[in-house]
Amino acid sequence: MSSSPRGEEELSQLLAAYQQYQAQAELIVRQIGLTQMTMEGLDRALRAIEAMQQAEEGQEMLVPIGSGSFIHAKLASKESVVLNVGASVSIEKSPAEALETLKARKEEVSKGAKELNDVLAKIDQEMQSIQKVLNQYEQAMGERGEQVV
């Protein structure tokens, strides 16, 4: 831990690693935000299907058309739900099947979110240990009247 070329090299390697971890952490935080949005969307769909099961056919309702605007509609059928399965394909399913599929998706997304949180915790740990070494450098250099960067 000195300002020798070897020490400087180690210091710049540590700083580079820290920055790399920081960039990775930011990316993972963004991905966690996306998974949360997906979970919220799945929750909304699950609640809507459950509410539909309890409603009567012909029930008056408002259908969202975006920007907080709605149009009047009547529930034509409570026998089926159209689910998007990706790749521009949607399949009509019974409400029970739709609930099952959406719950399975929610579990998968939740598992993914947990994995992302675990990776984030590991990155955080690595960053803290690098920070510790950088602090030691700073302290040692401060004692000699030098600056880290």
Place this chain on the structure above:
Amino acid sequence: MSGELPPQIQNQLAQIQQLQQQMQAVMTQKSQIEGLIRETDAALRELDKASDDAVIYKSVGELLFKADKPKLSEELKERKDMMDLRLKTMVKQEERIQSRFNQLQEQLKSSLGQMPAKGG
């Protein structure tokens, strides 16, 4: 700093940076295609699971059009074949860039080795 380096080394560094950017672009495209292939596979699995009389829709923009299950499955399979082909091209491109990158890295190492030691 790069102002002190000989033009040959500067040139090699610029080429390496360019290759890194190309590699980044190829990797982004590759992961997009891989995502689309996964999505198409999942949709094909769902179609397979659905009964023959299941009502299927294909979305075009905001609209959903009723579709024929066998025809849509065929369409998805063709789409997947095309994406597999694009993925193969991407992998080849990635390998080419990686090999050029390694070659340039070696050249740069040897150029740096030939540089006169800096007097202190």
